[in-house]
Amino acid sequence: MAIQEKARGENHPDVAISLNNLANLYHEQGQYALAEPLLKRSLAIREKELGENHPDVAKSLNNLAGLYQDQGQYAQAEPLYQCALAIWEKALGAYHPNVVLSLENLVGLYQQTNVVLSLENLVGLYQQTDCAALAGPLEKRAAAIRAIKR
Structure with a gap:
């Protein structure tokens, strides 16, 4: 990642992809404290470089929400999932698989928090x-x- 940052710049969208991928690895390993700052940085880069309503921003929001959900931080996860859903729906259409993914993530979150669905x-x-x-x-x-x- 250091080579990529040097070659393309610290705020290049490809750096955000690498940060996101490394964060997902840490997340899967249960190393949440290592994953969170990487996901936040990836999100910040994507928002700045691609715009707040870009589908890749929704991906970062969705991944950060998943991290929070797995840590039991449901109140932090829900608005991120909702924002990802809104971005994906507007950018990709109501029937896109990413919209369905967002709906499934919200359903899963609500089930975990004992909200009767x-x-x-x-x-x-x-x-x-x-x-x-x-x-x-x-x-x-x-x-x-x-x-x-x-």
Whole structure:
């Protein structure tokens, strides 16, 4: 990485990729204290060099959120996941795999924090991401379940 920083500059997006990759390795090894500053630096480079709404910024946000989630820092993870979701949806469209990944990450986070994920919660998530077509069948299923309970 030192060679890359020297050749391309400390704030080049390729340096951010290397920082992100090394941070992911540390994360997987459970070395969270080593991973966090690398992810934050990668995020800062990407925001500065690519703009705050670039999909690679969302990737950095998502990775930092995952680190926080694995450490039980759920309140720090949630807004990062939500921001990544918003960026990816706007940049890539509501049906892009990265948008689905963000939704899955939020669902996983909510499950870990004992937030009851009813069908209505999922409908809300889909509607926030302009996935109304996906929300419709869930709304019908939720209504059918409510009718059975009465």
